[in-house]
Amino acid sequence: MPMKTLSRMLPAALAALQLLAGCATVTRPAPTPALNGELPPVAAAFRTRIDHDGNSEVAEWRYWRSANRVQRDDLQSQTGEIWQRDGATVFHTLLFHADRRGVEFEQADLRMTGADSAWEQQMQIVNPALLKRLRATRSGWLKKVPYQDYSGTVDGVRWRVRMRTDLMLPLRIEQRRAGDVLRVELIEAHTLAQAPWSPPDAAGYGMVDFADLGDHERDPFVLHLQAHLGIGHGHEH
């Protein structure tokens, strides 16, 4: 195995071992963040709060990550999404559990919707390209968990991010833009094998290609989707 690959894997492997054994000490240096490195399979729960014009929205969601697949599920809205990597190809599926329906995006759809770089973001919630544009500040251990703080302003958005470096997941994200504040907080994390919850099985869902939405002009589900789908020109986060 090349030394470079080995050196990338070691911190994550060590951190995963510490997580399982619960034996980390505060005297050891925190693992170096493995931006774009191999990431351990995890299951996690997050809480998101958005403050906008004096109103607040809160949502809790679950997250499952393995080497080539990310699934996330929003408990309140009964929606979810799957990101599946197959070689160099990434498939994205939006899930609507109440309808037992889904919308599938292929790579060109992702390019046109500005989400073609989303795989990297999905793998660690915060896009590693964004982290590289932020300033790494404090690092250390908190309740036996290694972390690295980042902060800075990118494209008019002020960011404060604390990454859990053993899992490469955010412990918290704070994003401020034009008076709007978004906060994401990690509630709990587990190894994927020990996850207390399983992702919803979408095998029997009726799927429609994103490209075909325009030909489903009388499909009530597709009409309902108008409120959920947003398309813009992508920019880096």
Place this chain on the structure above:
Amino acid sequence: MTTNNRLAQLAVASLVFMTGMAVADHQHGAPQNPGTVPASADEWFKAGQRTIRQNKFANSLPNLRRAKNVIIFVGDGMGVSTVTAARILEGQQRGADGEYNRLSFERFPNMALSVTASANQQTSDSAPTATAMVAGIKTNDGAISVDQAIARAESSASVTAAHSVKTIMERAEERGMATGIVTTARVTHATPAVNYAHISNRDWEANNSLPAGATVKDIARQLIEFPYGDGVDVVLGGGRSYFTPSTKADPEYPTRVGNRTDGRDLTAEWASRPGAKYVWNKADFDAVEPAAGTKLLGLFERSHVKYEHDRATDPAGEPSIAEMTEKAIKVLRRNPKGFYLMVEGGRIDHAHHAGNAYRALTDTIAMDQAVKKAMELTRDEDTLIIVTADHSHTFTIAGYPSRGNPILGKADSGLGLLGLSPLALDSLGLPYTTLGYQNGPGGWTGGFKRRELLATPSNGGSEGYANATYAGGALRPDLSGVDTANPNYLQESAIPTQGAETHAGEDVGIYATGPRAYLFRGVMEQNAIYHVMADALGF
């Protein structure tokens, strides 16, 4: 003297008509070069005269022969504005004058307008419009070669059979002709499906989408079990997962499986027949040597094949629509009784739905390459070639850009040399693109601001979609620093329809050459296209 000349021409034309003589017996060649762009009033005048001379002497006599072969190209969603913009883009890409450029089919001698309204729609979807073209009737939205009296959700096989209408492909097979379909969409998608399937709901493409208790066969199965003649001979396009079982990993994307829940692998069933081949990648496709009796099924993607712009990134490689057309013709022409072939540029429609002019136009140009290839491989004397669209889109070419202004760019003002803004500006003082949509997911005007990537609770993270704030509270984005020629740029639209831009209801063009092509004239109901094909083939 002038009167005498006219009389002489009329006499010759009448003689030809009376005796059934055909006009020029020649191969469909490369279109004539229109020459250089006129640079003076005199040159424009002479160019206009040349056009009339050509129409008088070369294009005025009807080709009365029977057609041995018929090829119909359907640019899905290829309205007149799409053809015009594609013509300009294709010319500009070659460094030529885009406005003076013509796509190959725009030089066909016969043309008409097609009224696309269906039996129950002012603006139609592809199912009834394609049915009109191949079955000669108008029907309702979503209907695949069944009449307008059937219910949209009719799932009974016997009721469906009672409402089925025979298609040009079925008649061709009954005559012993070869038949084929080429498409860049799924081969089970509405436009190709109308040739071989009869079903009330275009979405029932595989058995897993049929309602419980349905006895009608799904569309993919109807293709494989096509009961006319010796079955469809060539089928090339996308839609692999609709033919393979949910227990079988996809050969190109091993993490994915087929859609079918009946356990059937229709690709294997096809390949088990004598002379039949099934291919799913470019290398195997290239290796197919057309031979008498060859039956070729090529499914190059799980769903639709790639847009032309993205085709080079396909893991297993995909043939272009021109390459598929060439292979299809070379297989089908081995039948001495002739052939019927539909070629669909299916993704023009999808790119428009996404509000992405670049892919819509480059896929139109790719289909034009397929038309050129068909012209090279066939002869005007025995092959009727039709190029048309099933419906239009809300796509517009607007502003007053200068001749030669990049068609994907911002409209220029033509006043830059006077020290004024080189770009045309709207009432807000903002530049705008030449191409745009009346509705769609691109940037919106009218105060409903376009959604930008941002965070929402439901996506839980640092990126998502949210209403964007434009600088200065403007109603539109400032495109000054935006590369609107980027292949992923989504043109602005006036009305926000986030899921997809819609079809449009104006007429579309019919361009034709070959036997009986002269029957296309004026404003015709779309179902007349079938009747011209049937007349040309002697059905």
